[in-house]
Amino acid sequence: MKTLAKLLFVALLGAGTLHAAAFEKVASSNAAHVTLTSEKPLTPGNNTMTLMIADEKLADAQVSIKVFMPAMPGMAHMEEMIEAKNLGGGKYEAEVNLSMHGTWQMQIVITPKEGKAIRVKTSLNI
Numbered sequence: 001m002k003t004l005a006k007l008l009f010v011a012l013l014g015a016g017t018l019h020a021a022a023f024e025k026v027a028s029s030n031a032a033h034v035t036l037t038s039e040k041p042l043t044p045g046n047n048t049m050t051l052m053i054a055d056e057k058l059a060d061a062q063v064s065i066k067v068f069m070p071a072m073p074g075m076a077h078m079e080e081m082i083e084a085k086n087l088g089g090g091k092y093e094a095e096v097n098l099s100m101h102g103t104w105q106m107q108i109v110i111t112p113k114e115g116k117a118i119r120v121k122t123s124l125n126i
């Protein structure tokens with residue numbers, strides 16, 4: 001996204017929500033919708049991300065995240081596994097370390113107390 005468009009987007013988010021998030025994205029599969037937010041824009045390094053899962057059955061689950069960037073010329077495959085902290089009420093928090101600029105693939109695995117694990121995929125551009 002161009003810088004001006006990004007600034008506009010952040011300004012709109014700020015105007016439209018009570019708690020402005022600099023970053024917001026919804027990751028969806030057939031089985032779950034996960035709203036990812038960060039109070040600060042995503043940057044190389046550590047990012048504190050909140051995951052909201054609006055489904056009662058998934059409110060008290062185990063949530064793990066894999067972020068990875070496939071190998072590219074001059075760079076080996078990069079990958080990190082993160083266990084999200086359960087904050088209750090369908091809210092989870094994770095420290096996501098993105099070690100460089102570019103497009104990161106993200107896989108969120110939600111394992112409920114009962115039933116099968118759900119996998120939700122998305123990507124992050126930083």
Ligand SMILES: [Cu+2]
Pocket residue numbers: 069072075100102
């Ligand atoms: Cu890379």
